[in-house]
Amino acid sequence: MTESAVNEHEVSYPPSAEFVEQANAGPELYAAAEKDRLAFWAEQAERLDWAEKFTDVLDWSDAPVAKWFVGGKLNVAYNCVDRHVLAGNGDRVAIHWEGEPGDSRDLTYSDLLAEVSRAANAFTELGLVAGDRVAIYMPMVPEAIVAMLACARLGLMHSVVFAGFSSTALRSRIDDAEAKLVVTTDGQWRRGKAASLKDAVDTAVDGADSIEHVLVVKRTDIDVSWTDGRDLWWHETVGSASPEHDAQPFDSEHPLFILYTSGTTGKPKGIIHTSAGYLTQTSYTHHYVFDHKPGKDVYWCTADIGWVTGHSYIVYGPLSNGATQVVYEGTPNSPDEHRHWNIIEKYEVSIYYTAPTLVRTFMKWGREIPDAHDLSSIRLLGSVGEPINPEAWRWFRSVIGGNKAPIVDTWWQTETGAIMVSPLPGVTATKPGSAMTPLPGIAAKIVDDEAKPLGPGGNGFLVLDEPWPAMLRGIWGDMERYKDTYWSRYAEEGWYFAGDGAKFDDDGDLWVLGRVDDVMNISGHRISTSEVESALVGHPSVAEAAVVGAADETTGQGIVAFVILRGGIENTGDDLIAELKAEVSREISPIAKPRQITVVPELPKTRSGKIMRRLLRDVAEGRDLGDTSTLVDPAVFEAIKAAGKKA
Ligand code: WT7
Numbered sequence: 001m002t003e004s005a006v007n008e009h010e011v012s013y014p015p016s017a018e019f020v021e022q023a024n025a026g027p028e029l030y031a032a033a034e035k036d037r038l039a040f041w042a043e044q045a046e047r048l049d050w051a052e053k054f055t056d057v058l059d060w061s062d063a064p065v066a067k068w069f070v071g072g073k074l075n076v077a078y079n080c081v082d083r084h085v086l087a088g089n090g091d092r093v094a095i096h097w098e099g100e101p102g103d104s105r106d107l108t109y110s111d112l113l114a115e116v117s118r119a120a121n122a123f124t125e126l127g128l129v130a131g132d133r134v135a136i137y138m139p140m141v142p143e144a145i146v147a148m149l150a151c152a153r154l155g156l157m158h159s160v161v162f163a164g165f166s167s168t169a170l171r172s173r174i175d176d177a178e179a180k181l182v183v184t185t186d187g188q189w190r191r192g193k194a195a196s197l198k199d200a201v202d203t204a205v206d207g208a209d210s211i212e213h214v215l216v217v218k219r220t221d222i223d224v225s226w227t228d229g230r231d232l233w234w235h236e237t238v239g240s241a242s243p244e245h246d247a248q249p250f251d252s253e254h255p256l257f258i259l260y261t262s263g264t265t266g267k268p269k270g271i272i273h274t275s276a277g278y279l280t281q282t283s284y285t286h287h288y289v290f291d292h293k294p295g296k297d298v299y300w301c302t303a304d305i306g307w308v309t310g311h312s313y314i315v316y317g318p319l320s321n322g323a324t325q326v327v328y329e330g331t332p333n334s335p336d337e338h339r340h341w342n343i344i345e346k347y348e349v350s351i352y353y354t355a356p357t358l359v360r361t362f363m364k365w366g367r368e369i370p371d372a373h374d375l376s377s378i379r380l381l382g383s384v385g386e387p388i389n390p391e392a393w394r395w396f397r398s399v400i401g402g403n404k405a406p407i408v409d410t411w412w413q414t415e416t417g418a419i420m421v422s423p424l425p426g427v428t429a430t431k432p433g434s435a436m437t438p439l440p441g442i443a444a445k446i447v448d449d450e451a452k453p454l455g456p457g458g459n460g461f462l463v464l465d466e467p468w469p470a471m472l473r474g475i476w477g478d479m480e481r482y483k484d485t486y487w488s489r490y491a492e493e494g495w496y497f498a499g500d501g502a503k504f505d506d507d508g509d510l511w512v513l514g515r516v517d518d519v520m521n522i523s524g525h526r527i528s529t530s531e532v533e534s535a536l537v538g539h540p541s542v543a544e545a546a547v548v549g550a551a552d553e554t555t556g557q558g559i560v561a562f563v564i565l566r567g568g569i570e571n572t573g574d575d576l577i578a579e580l581k582a583e584v585s586r587e588i589s590p591i592a593k594p595r596q597i598t599v600v601p602e603l604p605k606t607r608s609g610k611i612m613r614r615l616l617r618d619v620a621e622g623r624d625l626g627d628t629s630t631l632v633d634p635a636v637f638e639a640i641k642a643a644g645k646k647a
Contacts, residue, residue, distance in 0.1 A: 013397070014429035015406055019379075023426020025288040030427075033440035040441050041068075041469055044284040045276065048320070049083050050074050051249030054276070058467065063494060064487045065474060066467045068277030073249035076256060076275050077153035080319035081116055082247060084109045092295060093324045096347050097142050100189040100330030107142055109322070112149075115142075115238075117245035119150035122238045126213055128180060130155030130250070133258065135179040136305075137161045137170055137201060139188035140329045143217045143234060144305050147183045148315055151257070152275075155250045159258040159270070162306025163188060165589045167203040169268075173260050176270055177476060178210040183234075187220035191334045194220035202227075252276035258476050259308055261414040262528040263485060264518045270476030271308075271414050277469030278312075279320055281418040285439065286317030289408050290351050291380055291425045298377070300326040300344070301353040307525075308414040309384055312470075313353060317418070332358060337365045341373035352400070353382035357523040359392045359400075360554050367399045375400060380425055382408045385524025386556045387512050393432035411435040411512050413498065414526070415486065417470030420444065421510055434509045442468055446502050446510070451493050455504065461516060462502040463495040471496070518613070520549030520557050527559070527592050529613070535587035536561060536597075539580055541569045546603050546611045547594070550620035558595035560620035562603060562640065571599050596620070600643045602636045616640075 015023070033040040038057040045054070054072030084092065090110035097105045107115070128134065134156050138144040144160075151158040159177045161170050174182065184201045187194045198216060202225060205211045216224065217234040253274045260268040286292055292299060299318055303309035318325050326347050332340050344352065362370065381401050383393075388409055397407055407430055411421040421444060423436040430436065438444040443466035446454045454460040464471075475482040489497040501513040515521060518529040529547040536545035544564040549557035563580065565571060577597050585593050604612045619640055 012429040012431045013406070015426050016404060019291075019406060020426045022291075023424075024291050024293075025424040025427050027427055029288065029424065029440040037441060037443075037466065041280065044441070044469075045069055045072075045280045047283045047287070048074055048079050048276070048279060054252060060467055063467070064483060064496070065479075066277070066471055067253050068274075068467075068469045069252040069280070072252040072276055074252070074276055074279075075153060075247040075249050076279055076316070077116055077120075077149045078247040078249075079279060080149060080152070080316060081109060081113045084322040085113050087322075089295070089322055092322065094319065095142055095145070096298070096324070096326045098326060098328045098343055098346075099141075100328075100334055101192060105142065112146070112319075114243035115146045116149045116153060117243050118238050118241040119146050120153045120245045120247075121241040122215075123150055123154055123156065123181070125237075125241065126181065126215075128154065128156055131157070131255070132181075133157045133159055133177040133179040135159050135161055135170070135174050135177070135182045137163055137165075137182060137184045137197065138217065138305075139163050139185060139197070139219065140304060140327055141185060141217060141219055142327065143183075143185075145315055145327070148257075148305070148311075149319075153245070153247050155248070155254055157255050157257050159260070160306055160311070161260070162304060162589070163197060164304075164306070164591060166586055167200040168587050169589060170200065171204040171208060173268070173270075174204060174208050174211065176260075177258055180210055180212045181215060182211060182213075183215045183217070185217045185219040186224045187222045189220060189330060191331065194222045196222060196224070198224040205230075250275060253473070255473075257311065259311060259414055261308075262519055262526045262531055263481075264528055264530065266528070266530045266534040268531070269478075269481065269485070271472045272474045272476055273417050273470070274473050277471070278417050279316055281468065281470035282312045282317035283320040284441075285419040285422075286313060286321055286323070288424060289410060289419050289422050289439070290353065290382060292318070292321055292323060292351065294322040295324070297323065297350045298326065298347050299323050299351040299353075300328075300347075300349045301382075302328070302332075302340070302355070302358065303353075303384075308417070309353075312418050332361070333365075337369050338372070341370050341375065344375055344377065345373050348377040350377050351380045351382070352378055353384065355385040355524040356383055356388040356392055357386070357555050359383070359388065359396045362400075363392060363395050364554065367395075370399055376402060378402065378405050380408070381405050382410060384410045384412070386521045387514060388433060390432035397432075406430060409433075409435045411500075411510075415472045416464070416468070416498075417472065420464065420468070421512070431509060434505070434511050436509050438510075442466075444510070445495070446504060447490070447495075451490055451495075456506045456508065457503060459501060459503045459513065461489075462498045462500045462510075462512065463490060463493075464498065465493070465495045520547075520559060522549070522552075522557055522559060522591060523555045525591050527588075531588060532559060532561065532584055532592055532594065535584045535592070536563055536580060538587060539583045541565055541576065542580070543567070544603060546613065546616055548613050548617045548620055550595075550617060552595070559592065560616075561594040561597045562600045562616060563597060564601070564603060565599060598640070598643050600640045602639065604636050604640065
């Protein structure tokens, strides 16, 4: 985000009169939350069906571990599925599923209820009981959503692992959570070709003590190797189970899932979310931020269920609201760049929620592609994952939104569980590039290092100064790290440190400026510098590595690595670089593959031995180096720059 973008507050886009007329949200929402925040959240909790009403809204006595809706009981899956069928909406389509090779399938809420019930019965038959962990490693097929809901129904915690992650990454997540079951597919479709997924699972679970079963959905029909007794086919095990299942209620604070995300150290953090608070806030935000009208809108969130956006805005938010949504298995350019627009035309999608990196990719492909389609069904657009640059924002609004659809730029995190800062369509006059205002019920500040709140123009840290219902409840197996990462920076004030830089403009609107820690944002995916560094150092040729995120026109940031080779290792040029990139793909995922790797003789360090990442970022982004006088040896930089020019 450039300075000029931040100052661009003169242009704003008020909602149209027609939109205001029909909007779910009105200004009274802010007023109500302002008047009594906890009463406001108690009212939002009424969106859900409770088996037992809560007695207290919030218990913050054990801060920073919150208890929301104390004493209440509900079943999350019942709220996402059964109650819509019981209300007479069983025939409503829940999921318009679009397979990558062109096959498709519609699941109504009744279908979903039968499938989730079968899966719940099968999971019970396998011996799983409330509190157990289940790893889900699947492409975007309906069974992935069914498996998540079956876990929720039984009080099992799911740990969804993005199917693009390596077997090494899957294994470390299985071990950390001690998962008993992995649900996967035989393979996945990628640009018309079937690639094995089961192979990666076989490698991952080999010797994994906690694993009892691997449940395999047949998706591509490719050959798989099979371990009798351990491996089971979904169509046999779940297919033969009864479609009747009685959902039991669980405590408001019953754990719902673990989702791993990158932190500033090499080891991913297992973020813990619980039931009622999470469901209340995902349901509330999905309703108001997307102005969602059940039975009328066709909603499409383009995320993968491997990320929190998929959890909150494909599974729990939309389904709790009885939404009809598109779920698409493939990439935006299979078989060609028209795919998303074909899907929007086919299902008359009215709400489209995606990431800035994709908008910039569409811009690069050219407006004649979307212009060849009738996108008039679209009435609202959403953006998430990274700051959206004003140019992409305007293109999105005019080319995709027909110059009228409001854009909601939604700031939140895996840890926040649900949207925190966003315009409210029908209320907020939006500004290209600004996430605008904390939602009703949410409290945020921008502060400096000394916890002093900053006014317009002051560049500081984004903090959340009151607990919120969907907040994380901890890091799996490491509560110290939880306290340390999020709560130690402003311990005295008791504020949550988000790790993002932000500022208010002269109108008091909020601009998120990006991470202030060693976390990179590549196409909206969170990857830590040290995770990539340890993958590189894991290679026998590498002695030391430093990784930075450098500005990238399409992906937001790109990964740039500097490595020192071990003594006696010969630099074989392109071959070595290719091998190192492959190592990172193998260890983490292709999404973590560095855009550029430069072999250097030394890394720039301060006198206290800290790698100077800021200077490396300057090199990676081709900037002048400025003051390097704190360096042990300024000549190091000349060598790095020279190596960079050769690369
Ligand atoms: C980080 C969280 C939230 C779901 C997807 C990412 C960045 C997210 C925005 C936005 C500017 C944003 C932040 C945040 N981010 N949304 N609208 N504007 N930055 O979830 O992987 O947990 O990453 O994504 O840096 O801290 P995540």
